[in-house]
Amino acid sequence: MFFSPLVDTADHHRALRESVGKLVGRFGRKYYQDCVRRAEEPEELWGELGKAGFLGVHIPEEHGGSGGGIADYNVVVEECAAQGCPMLQLVINSITAPIIAAHGSDAMKAEWLPGIANGSRKICFAITEPDAGSNTHKVKTNVTKSGDGFLLNGSKYWTSGIDVSDAVMIVARDPEMETDERSVLSLFLLRTDAPGLSYRPIDSAVMTPEKQFTTFYDNIALDGSALIGRRGAGLKQVFVGLNPERISAAAINNGIARFGLAQAADYARDRSVWSTPIAQHQGVAHPLAEAYIHVQAARLLNARAAQLYDMGEDAAEAANMAKFTAADASLKALDQAIQVHGGNGLSFEYGLADLWFIARLHKTAPVSREMVLNHVAQHGMGLPKSY
Numbered sequence: 001m002f003f004s005p006l007v008d009t010a011d012h013h014r015a016l017r018e019s020v021g022k023l024v025g026r027f028g029r030k031y032y033q034d035c036v037r038r039a040e041e042p043e044e045l046w047g048e049l050g051k052a053g054f055l056g057v058h059i060p061e062e063h064g065g066s067g068g069g070i071a072d073y074n075v076v077v078e079e080c081a082a083q084g085c086p087m088l089q090l091v092i093n094s095i096t097a098p099i100i101a102a103h104g105s106d107a108m109k110a111e112w113l114p115g116i117a118n119g120s121r122k123i124c125f126a127i128t129e130p131d132a133g134s135n136t137h138k139v140k141t142n143v144t145k146s147g148d149g150f151l152l153n154g155s156k157y158w159t160s161g162i163d164v165s166d167a168v169m170i171v172a173r174d175p176e177m178e179t180d181e182r183s184v185l186s187l188f189l190l191r192t193d194a195p196g197l198s199y200r201p202i203d204s205a206v207m208t209p210e211k212q213f214t215t216f217y218d219n220i221a222l223d224g225s226a227l228i229g230r231r232g233a234g235l236k237q238v239f240v241g242l243n244p245e246r247i248s249a250a251a252i253n254n255g256i257a258r259f260g261l262a263q264a265a266d267y268a269r270d271r272s273v274w275s276t277p278i279a280q281h282q283g284v285a286h287p288l289a290e291a292y293i294h295v296q297a298a299r300l301l302n303a304r305a306a307q308l309y310d311m312g313e314d315a316a317e318a319a320n321m322a323k324f325t326a327a328d329a330s331l332k333a334l335d336q337a338i339q340v341h342g343g344n345g346l347s348f349e350y351g352l353a354d355l356w357f358i359a360r361l362h363k364t365a366p367v368s369r370e371m372v373l374n375h376v377a378q379h380g381m382g383l384p385k386s387y
């Protein structure tokens with residue numbers, strides 16, 4: 001059980017990790033690489049994960065899930081990545097499903113959560129704008145009241161997977177609800193076949209099946225049922241999903257790190273130079289061992305963040321630190337794994353180099369390392385706000 005015992009303190013987590021690992025391992029790194037190369041979604045794997053109940057471990061039982069928490073989902077996301085299949089749609093599900101479960105109407109829950117749990121429905125998430133990254137208060141995409149519904153106008157940036165999604169969850173400014181200088185936000189769920197919705201791809205270096213898009217919302221009519229939760233409470237509601245997003249992003253990086261180090265350890269044991277396995281040299285073994293220590297620390301922190309979230313405690317600091325730590329640890333681990341392989345580390349055959357930009361993505365997103373440091377300095381250490 002390479003990497004597992006230190007983190008999986010609950011028996012059901014060990015069993016869950018083993019089951020997910022066996023399922024995803026049947027597909028493996030080459031399957032995922034082939035999906036990326038063909039620009040196709042890993043639908044067969046996704047369907048199997050849904051059929052096995054793994055996509056809905058964090059969704060309430062009454063809505064088709066297993067009734068577990070983000071700690072369970074953390075195991076699923078990490079293990080998929082550890083088997084060479086780091087799927088960004090898993091991160092998106094960690095945002096949208098908790099928000100709908102917590103704030104969606106009964107009809108919305110019944111319509112969408114069972115499909116997310118079994119893999120038959122996908123919802124993407126639209127929050128980032130070209131002029132409003134970390135500062136969500138500055139979003140310009142807006143809604144205005146129109147009869148019993150709303151009109152939606154604006155655009156979003158870096159919307160993942162809208163081309164294969166059934167709906168998009170949108171964070172929109174609601175100017176009619178504003179009473180002071182700060183913007184007021186509302187959340188909406190929009191079907192992706194709605195008239196007035198269009199999108200264009202962003203040419204991205206991130207080698208995943210999920211494509212990135214700029215999305216446009218041109219005078220789209222929304223009926224009242226599209227509103228998620230309470231009008232004007234969108235900022236508070238969205239954080240139900242943003243802390244799990246950070247935890248799931250960290251889980252992907254921790255899984256990538258595990259995959260890279262496992263590959264490096266195998267290669268170092270098998271590769272001999274002058275009749276000696278290169279793993280026998282401390283110059284090879286020590287950097288790998290140090291990377292392993294940092295990855296285990298990142299996994300423990302992420303497990304704690306997930307535990308706090310599931311307990312209903314304030315998980316913001318832990319989730320942000322977990323994402324920060326996992327990004328740094330995974331990049332160092334992956335770099336060392338590539339180095340151990342020598343020239344082979346840059347070959348697609350060994351499946352390492354093309355993981356680089358996925359791992360690097362989470363140093364910038366879903367919240368930048370600078371904003372994590374701002375949060376920790378201000379809220380964790382009581383230092384003056386610096387931005």
